[in-house]
Amino acid sequence: MxxxxxxxxxxxxxxxxxxSFNQLTIASEQREEPLKTFPPRAGEQVLL
Structure with a gap:
């Protein structure tokens, strides 16, 4: 996972x-706290 x-x-x-940016957090139904929170990542796609 x-x-x-x-x-x-x-x-x-x-x-x-x-x-824009994204920040992913993965969680499990068995735990109350998140398994991992990734740092914010800036987008790299250029809009034309």
Whole structure:
């Protein structure tokens, strides 16, 4: 699950527009606290 979250976080950063950002948090139904919160990543996609 962690590896999938890492790939998803990177993918979302590549395809978000330049003036936006994303921050992924993965959680499990078995735990109350999040498993991992990734730092905010700026978008890299240029809009034409």
């Amino acid at each position: 962690f590896l999938f979250a890492c790939v998803l976080e990177r993918f979302m950063g590549l395809y978000a527009s330049v003036n």
